Amino acid sequence: MQHEREGGAAGPAGTPEFNWQAHSVLIVDDEEGMRSFLERALKPRCGLVETAPDAEHAMRLMARLHFDLLILDIALPGKSGLDWLHELRESGFAGDVILITAFADLDTAINALRGGASDFILKPFRVDQILNSIKNCFQRAHLARENFILRRELAGLSADVEGLVGHSAAMEELRTVLRRVAQMPSTVLLLGESGTGKEVAARALHRMSPRAQRPFVPVNCPAIAAGLIESELFGHVKGAFTGATETRNGLFYYAHGGTLFLDEISELPLALQTRLLRVLEERKLRPVGSEREVPVDVRIIAASNRDLAAEVAAGRFRQDLYFRLAVVEIVIPPLRERAEDIPDLVRHFMQLLTVQLGVAPLALSNALFARLEAYGWPGNVRELRNFIERSLILGGFPVEALGARGDVLAGGMDLPLDEVEKRHILRMLDACGGNKSEAARRLGVSRKTLERKCAEWGESVA
Structure with missing residues (x-):
């Protein structure tokens, strides 16, 4: 005893x-x-x-x-x-x-x-x-x-943009732009690195728009197989292709009157880009296998973590679709450019995740914030959220792990961003034993995006 x-x-x-x-x-x-x-x-x-x-x-x-x-x-x-x-x-x-x-x-x-x-x-x-x-x-x-x-x-008194956390100059400017653009019916193109919060911004645009009471339908373009994405977006009729045993409505149908968010639109096949352009211009779509055109009333918000202008120059993205999407182009800043928002983000995720996980919050300090602000966060806000979740599960902040990851950035301050990205992704693949699915999950990107980047670099990973 x-x-x-x-x-x-x-x-x-x-x-x-x-x-x-x-x-x-x-x-x-x-x-x-x-x-x-x-x-x-x-x-x-x-x-x-x-x-x-x-x-x-x-x-x-x-x-x-x-x-x-x-x-x-x-x-x-x-x-x-x-x-x-x-x-x-x-x-x-x-x-x-x-x-x-x-x-x-x-x-x-x-x-x-x-x-x-x-x-x-x-x-x-x-x-x-x-x-x-x-x-x-x-x-x-x-x-x-x-x-x-x-x-x-x-409730009802706050003029803040729901979902966007932080009070840096970059975020205040972003809020101002989103408030103004939200009221317009125009198509919006959100650009930014993976994990910066493009979907959060898209949802904020929808909530502040006249379409707020109608559906918001997000579509992760690279997550849908190339052979199925046309049917997913536009729907199909029975017998349109092998396996089409019944008529099915597409995501445009379910977003009618509301907002359709096309995430990572640069991953759409060129043939589908042509069909999408026609729908945007004519406000009508034709389900796969159908002769009947269906009118659509949908606001399009698209997003990409790639430079679409460069993709157009490389012949991987249609120029006319790019111009149709980029009526209003908004860039979401990476976390490293608004490091002063990290304390607010940490508190936000701590409050959110303690409830989800059913655990007690961890003690926060200025020394911890200084360590977090010094790290480059290549995975941006998504990586920070995962770090807080992992910390709550472990019962402490594994800040030493940030130092190890920071080697990617610390040793490459004079390197171009593309090379820093390459080094970080390859090191993550190595840390995952070549498991692309796990590496993609940790990086906050789709496996398809990871495979494409490896192919561009001539890297063959099982």
């Missing part, structure tokens, strides 16, 4: 942010010594502290009392703590749950977090460890309530 050692002196846990006495805690553990240890630590601090030796006793207490937090042992007699946690979440219990256990492995930890645990603590632990975990739970609940109230008060 180590409870006396674990229960060493600890300072007051109260903080000015919230009142500990306003919170109630239920301790569920089959070991009497652990229940007593936790009860002694919490009763002077919290308004209500109850204990139970198993899930059955705990359920009876919860039937008549409200608890903000459960401290739940995994290894309980009868129903295990992990099984009961799943049942609680399925039944709608929204309170925080801290799981404790003397026996744990990675699978158990993952199952706990997936099951909705707020934290996972391995026995034996010190008083300050459990108090800090409880404090984080109480603070998160306090902030969630405040956020809910503030969002209701600010």
Whole structure:
């Protein structure tokens, strides 16, 4: 028994942010010594502290009392703590749950977090460890309530462009352009590197437009097989081709009255570019295999991570389609050109992902922000989001990994951007053992785009 050692002196846990006495805690553990240890630590601090030796006793207490937090042992007699946690979440219990256990492995930890645990603590632990975990739970609940109230008060009052995070000069200029362009019916071409947030900008344009109450239909052009994309966009009639056993509407149909977002449009085959141009000019389409033209009322927003003017010069993109799309051309800045937005983005993703993952937020510091702002972020905002998600899963920020990735940029400050991109992609492929699908996922691009780049460089990767 180590409870006396674990229960060493600890300072007051109260903080000015919230009142500990306003919170109630239920301790569920089959070991009497652990229940007593936790009860002694919490009763002077919290308004209500109850204990139970198993899930059955705990359920009876919860039937008549409200608890903000459960401290739940995994290894309980009868129903295990992990099984009961799943049942609680399925039944709608929204309170925080801290799981404790003397026996744990990675699978158990993952199952706990997936099951909705707020934290996972391995026995034996010190008083300050459990108090800090409880404090984080109480603070998160306090902030969630405040956020809910503030969002209701600010709804309809904010002039901000939803989805765009950051207050750098580049982002403020982008917001100004998007607000103005959103009201126009014109076709828009969004240009920017992979991961900069082109779809976020497209959705913002749609939400601020007169079409906001109509559908927004995103299409990832490289993700659709070349032989199917015509049917996906325009639809087909029964018998139009082998396997067409029934008539099917296309994405233009489902976007009628709203916005169709064509992401990575540079990946469209030339033959389909011709058909798309005709639809844009005539505002009519003909489903595959049909003789009947169907009128369409759709605003087109297209996006590309490539220089379409250069693609036109190289003969890979139709010039007339480029001019038809680029009525309004908006460039989304890469993250390295607005590094001052990184703290805002980190806080945004932390708030978003802690809810999705069911984990406690991590502590942020100016030193951390300085490290993040010094990194080049070749994968842009998408890479930063993945970094925050990985950090929350691991329970800490793996900033040393950024240093390793930064070698790509640190050693190539005098290189052209294309060469920096090439080095980074090839190093990522090497890190993934040549697995293109995994490398593409980490880079935030499609496998087709990755294969095309490798072919351009003469690189053959299995």
